[in-house]
């Protein structure tokens with residue numbers, strides 16, 4: 001497709017501040033079509049970008065201006081479900097939820113469950129190594145993909161991994177998952193399926209403040225419980241969702257936790273009781289345990305509506321994504337609150353507390369003079385808190401275009417150069433989603449190579465890596 | 467040579483020496499051994515090696531140096547035994563950062579004090595953390611906890627060009643940049659020298675129960691395995707063991723959890739095994755890699771019984787005795803053979819097994835064997851994506867400094 005009006009749909013992903021218009025968008029229907037397209041790009045040296053459903057939150061699928069966009073969203077077949085092997089093979093455009101739907105008749109499910117699962121594609125999940133509310137127990141996409149068919153940036157179709165575990169050689173499946181579309185286009189994905197748990201129990205615990213809720217999270221983890229999810233919301237977030245969906249969370253709560261356990265019934269029930277006891281010890285003033293699916297859905301309703309509900313609080317907001325060690329949650333939340341106060345900008349917290357993955361929502365008014373840059377500064381400063389504690393600048397939204405600068409703060413130049421060695425092995429010509437995921441050194445024109453002493457340009461006093 | 471030694475002593479003040487007989491790497495002569503204590507010392511030693519064109523093999527406890535092909539050359543052994551110990555352990559985070567030469571058993575002891583564990587089985591006694599990660603070696607617990615790759619959160623590596631790089635981090639959730647820790651895990655020391663590792667930990671369960679049952683042959687095992695995998699009892703591990711050619715097949719499931727519920731689950735598992743016996747202790751063979759010659763077989767789950775039968779038949783046809791053992795709920799089996807097994811027999815067996823695993827959509831590799839046996843044999847078999855792997859090696863180690871020839875495709 002080349003029609004400018006139609007192409008406008010593909011200008012950005014879920015993070016709308018980065019935009020570019022491709023010259024051509026190819027709606028591929030098969031791996032062959034992807035292969036042909038990439039071959040042409042490789043021959044002509046034209047940059048290309050893969051795109052699934054466009055729900056990414058870091059600008060990963062933003063096209064290269066006048067480049068080619070390879071859209072895999074039309075490749076939507078579940079190719080096989082093999083219950084006896086606990087595997088499914090799907091095309092990359094299949095939505096995340098459709099994998100679990102296809103597996104459900106066999107009592108199986110696909111564990112990674114990003115909140116965008118109704119829409120986002122498995123290809124996008126592979127590229128972003130997506131997690132979900134339940135990754136605390138089940139891990140991320142990388143723990144559930146055993147095989148890939150990939151069209152390399154040079155237009156070769158290759159198999160990596162397979163149906164069985166431990167394919168000999170380097171773990172290139174492990175390297176590809178999470179590579180944000182920079183190592184090629186996934187055209188087929190083999191995933192692990194798991195048996196649906198026998199029992200699921202969900203609890204809502206209300207606390208007077210974030211401190212005690214944060215301490216409760218740390219204590220639950222330290223006690224050796226492995227809930228499938230621990231989610232947290234602060235007072236501001238609660239007030240927004242109450243306005244939006246009236247979820248009826250306990251009045252006066254400064255923070256709520258949602259704790260969910262699943263597995264064999266005999267383990268889940270005492271596990272939940274222990275989690276409840278810990279929450280009460282840490283000061284929970286009300287605890288509700290869902291009696292069934294309807295009550296569970298009611299507990300989750302507020303959490304799931306949280307992002308959409310922010311519009312009730314503020315005309316604009318930035319969703320930040322960073323990770324801290326779980327033992328430091330209470331302290332870090334304190335620091336976030338202090339930063340917010342200093343900046344005079346409100347921050348609502350809704351996040352995956354169990355794995356220390358913060359999602360502070362930095363609220364601002366885009367019409368108010370100077371607020372936006374201050375909000376951006378605050379969001380940046382929160383990442384600084386994560387880095388200072390040995391955490392990460394992204395737990396699930398990826399680097400894309402958005403976090404390139406943050407990568408330079410989290411990693412040394414040598415760390416980044418090492419990542420680029422991998423990239424250049426797959427994409428020597430630098431045409432596959434260029435300029436995303438890993439910042440390139442500013443000394444350009446040199447393909448990344450192992451270093452022997454100082455760089456020749458440095459030695460010659462011509463250039464400095466900065 | 468003595469000049470090189472002097473340089474190495476400067477690079478690694480804790481020690482460097484001429485190599486002895488015991489330092490040979492899988493039959494390959496070594497010239498020098500150095501004992502770095504830190505990543506910068508590893509880098510300095512690598513620089514010396516590069517200057518004098520010495521190939522380098524990193525050694526933890528040396529328990530798996532005979533995995534893969536012997537290196538083409540091994541001028542310098544970097545012995546990491548001086549790089550042992552826990553660097554950072556916050557038990558409340560269930561995360562530990564260790565030096566690569568830390569013995570798994572030392573680590574287990576330290577962690578158990580806090581009611582935690584690594585959840586990576588020590589399948590070869592004496593292994594270090596670095597060795598387990600470099601080879602990806604793991605055992606029964608992978609059924610519930612994943613393979614080594616799934617437990618590693620981050621690492622520090624020294625590249626052959628001496629650059630010290632960090633990958634991953636010490637938090638459990640992180641998608642910043644490429645997951646290089648996956649690339650290095652199972653890379654057999656051919657891309658870089660691992661110096662520090664960060665692992666995700668698991669709590670030690672209050673109760674561990676082993677449910678075992680014997681079966682006359684593989685035909686009886688099929689229905690039991692599929693029933694068990696479907697049951698809600700969800701054991702934490704499921705192992706199979708059989709003396710070949712035609713011993714009975716033992717299945718053993720591990721159930722872990724709280725005391726009462728674990729007992730109830732063990733009873734359910736026992737019923738699914740149609741009369742399993744429940745015991746608090748593991749069978750003697752649990753978690754032991756059979757060998758000393760070991761073939762690794764991988765397969766889809768549904769083909770386990772057939773593959774076990776084919777392995778038995780192949781051994782019987784060749785008059786070989788051995789042990790077949792592995793994780794029946796994961797799809798990994800190991801066939802152990804006596805040290806004196808003839809090279810020709812192994813070659814024929816490997817060919818037979820490759821035919822069998824093709825139908826099972828898996829792979830057959832000769833994991834370890836005496837160097838003389840491996841010479842001229844295709845120990846790795848077909849490797850999907852080999853071309854890309856060569857390119858990765860070429861980028862990281864263009865001078866083929868690290869364990870050249872040890873890995874797939876001569877990498």
Ligand SMILES: Cc1cc2nc3c(=O)[nH]c(=O)nc-3n(C[C@H](O)[C@H](O)[C@H](O)COP(=O)(O)OP(=O)(O)OC[C@H]3O[C@@H](n4cnc5c(N)ncnc54)[C@H](O)[C@@H]3O)c2cc1C
Nearest residue numbers: 052053054055056060114115121123124125127131181186
């Ligand atoms: C409301 C909302 C909630 C979200 N919740 C979560 C959550 O809970 N957890 C989470 O992890 N993420 C979440 N996300 C982020 C996003 O949904 C995920 O990153 C998702 O995996 C992106 O999938 P997609 O198909 O939309 O990919 P896109 O946005 O189209 O692309 C994302 C990246 O993948 C690459 N890509 C796409 N297809 C392929 C392919 N076939 N081969 C190679 N590369 C490819 C693109 O080049 C791009 O770099 C959420 C997003 C929204 C909007």
